[in-house]
Every structure is written in C-alpha cells, then in structure tokens.
Amino acid sequence: MPDTVTVDLADVRARARAAFVGLAVGDALGAPVEFMTAAEIRAKHRVHREMTGGGWLHLRPGCFTDDTEMSRCIARAVDAAGGFDLRGIADALSAWMRGRPVDVGSTVRKGLRSYILDGQLETPPNEWDAGNGAAMRTLPVALLALGDEALLDRCQVAQAHLTHNHPFSDAACATLGRMAQLAVLGLSMVRLRREADLLVERFPAFRFEPYRGLATGYVVDTLQTVLHHLFTTRSFEDCLVATVNQGGDADTTGAIAGAVAGAYYGLDGIPRRWLRRMDTAALAELERLAVRLVDLSPLARAR
Numbered sequence: 001m002p003d004t005v006t007v008d009l010a011d012v013r014a015r016a017r018a019a020f021v022g023l024a025v026g027d028a029l030g031a032p033v034e035f036m037t038a039a040e041i042r043a044k045h046r047v048h049r050e051m052t053g054g055g056w057l058h059l060r061p062g063c064f065t066d067d068t069e070m071s072r073c074i075a076r077a078v079d080a081a082g083g084f085d086l087r088g089i090a091d092a093l094s095a096w097m098r099g100r101p102v103d104v105g106s107t108v109r110k111g112l113r114s115y116i117l118d119g120q121l122e123t124p125p126n127e128w129d130a131g132n133g134a135a136m137r138t139l140p141v142a143l144l145a146l147g148d149e150a151l152l153d154r155c156q157v158a159q160a161h162l163t164h165n166h167p168f169s170d171a172a173c174a175t176l177g178r179m180a181q182l183a184v185l186g187l188s189m190v191r192l193r194r195e196a197d198l199l200v201e202r203f204p205a206f207r208f209e210p211y212r213g214l215a216t217g218y219v220v221d222t223l224q225t226v227l228h229h230l231f232t233t234r235s236f237e238d239c240l241v242a243t244v245n246q247g248g249d250a251d252t253t254g255a256i257a258g259a260v261a262g263a264y265y266g267l268d269g270i271p272r273r274w275l276r277r278m279d280t281a282a283l284a285e286l287e288r289l290a291v292r293l294v295d296l297s298p299l300a301r302a303r
C-alpha cells in the first residue's frame with residue numbers, strides 16, 4: 001500500500017464511485033449473453049458491445065442482476081450500521097432473496113436459507129462452494145477496509161462465508177479485494193499484476209497464462225477470464241467487451257472486471273452510451289454508497 005499521506009482522498013472517492021458504477025455496467029453488459037458460448041455470441045452479435053437487454057433472464061437493456069444487487073445490499077447494510085456488521089449484511093441479503101430477485105445462485109440460496117432458518121453466519125467448508133457467489137460481491141468490503149489490510153482479510157472472509165466456504169473462493173475474494181483497493185488508490189497495472197501473480201503462486205490452479213478460455217460459474221475460471229482480459233486490454237470498454245464476449249457467467253465476469261477496471265480507468269473511461277441505458281437513480285445510489293464506504297474506511301478516518 002502506498003504511504004497514506006500521499007493519497008488524494010477526492011481521487012479515491014471518484015475511483016470508488018467508478019468501481020461501483022463499473023460493477024453494475026459490467027453486470028448489465030454481460031447478463032444478456034450469460035450461459036452462451038463465445039461461438040454462440042459471435043454467431044448472434046459478431047461482437048456483443050451494446051446494452052441490448054434480453055438473454056435467458058429477459059432483461060430490459062441496462063438492467064443488472066444479483067452481482068450488483070448483493071453488492072448493494074452489503075453497502076447499504078454497512079451504511080446503515082456505520083461499519084462492518086455481518087448480521088446486518090446477512091439480514092439485507094436475506095431480505096433481498098425473499099423479494100424474489102431476478103436471479104439467485106444456488107449456493108447463495110442455500111447459505112442464506114441456513115441463516116434465515118438457523119441464524120448461521122458461517123457456512124461449513126464445502127467442496128462445492130467454489131462458485132462465483134462470494135467473489136461477485138467483494139467490492140463494498142474492499143472500499144470499507146481501505147487502509148487496513150487485516151480488516152480487509154477479516155471482513156472479506158466473513159462476508160464470503162455467509163454462503164461460500166472454500167479456499168478457492170476465499171483466495172479469489174482476497175485477491176479481488178486487494179486489486180480493487182490498489183486500483184482505487186490509483187496504483188499502476190504493474191502493481192495490480194503483482195497481486196494476481198501472488199494468487200497464482202499460492203494457488204497454481206488460477207494460472208491465467210496461457211488463457212484457457214473458460215468462463216463458467218467456477219471461481220477459478222472466472223478469475224482467469226477477468227485477469228487475462230484486464231491485463232491484455234488498455235481501456236474499460238475493451239476490457240469489458242473482451243470479458244463478456246467469453247460468454248458463460250458473463251454477468252459475473254463483467255461485474256468483477258467492471259469493478260476493478262472502473263476503479264483503474266475512472267468514470268470518464270466508462271462509455272456514455274452504456275451509462276445512458278442504466279437506471280439513473282440506481283447509479284446515483286451506488287455512487288453515494290461508494291463514497292460513504294470510503295469515508296468509513298480507516299484510510300479516510302485517519303485524516
């Protein structure tokens with residue numbers, strides 16, 4: 001982490017807003033091609049690069065899904081509590097699930113059901129928990145824990161274990177949280193790359209070079225897809241287009257890439273034609289929450 005004295009808080013807030021908006025934009029861009037193969041997307045769109053809506057969920061153009069909704073739940077719960085509150089987060093996610101959202105992953109559903117029925121805040125280790133459900137909602141905690149690595153690790157694992165308890169999911173959450181933080185702090189792609197390399201060093205399964213081209217609900221494939229495209233493109237648009245055109249769990253790879261690339265390239269890097277298709281009030285709330293999370297973080301409180 002850079003010396004906190006050198007950090008410009010106004011820039012951090014702006015990048016945090018871009019991260020949350022980028023997450024929602026990536027989710028909305030990818031959702032219409034979720035579960036399609038790259039070849040099917042090519043046959044239908046040549047390149048999918050507009051907010052078309054549609055897909056298996058029959059979405060309106062610009063409509064986002066569970067990836068953004070769960071992240072928003074966590075951010076709202078933290079906002080309401082004025083800090084990390086695992087029970088508040090579990091309540092918010094449970095209320096969301098009860099509201100019959102457009103999509104809920106099966107592992108998320110199982111974990112939240114255990115909380116609703118038994119008050120269980122940590123799901124036991126499970127070899128089937130290496131899905132994307134926890135990794136897709138890492139951004140709020142990354143923002144809240146800016147300036148304190150131990151806090152980041154503790155809170156990220158806690159939020160993840162509400163529904164997913166697997167070493168690969170934990171590792172993905174930790175890496176994505178750190179990468180989002182580094183990007184929000186305005187650090188270089190080389191520095192972000194070092195974080196990805198550390199993940200591969202610890203868990204060789206995540207190796208993303210050469211890229212295997214898999215983008216499934218498995219968190220290892222998801223990270224490979226996001227990391228490969230993040231490090232081989234030079235703009236938010238190119239990164240997101242390349243990522244979601246891989247198909248598979250495209251809303252989630254889009255959301256995860258969108259958060260990191262949003263923070264890195266900033267709000268000006270997000271195509272206006274995409275933003276125009278999104279719900280203005282929803283984006284305004286995400287931006288407000290992003291700033292609130294930064295202001296609750298140790299980085300801001302140390303001022």
Ligand SMILES: [Mg+2]
Binds near residue numbers: 066067251
């Ligand atoms: Mg989704």
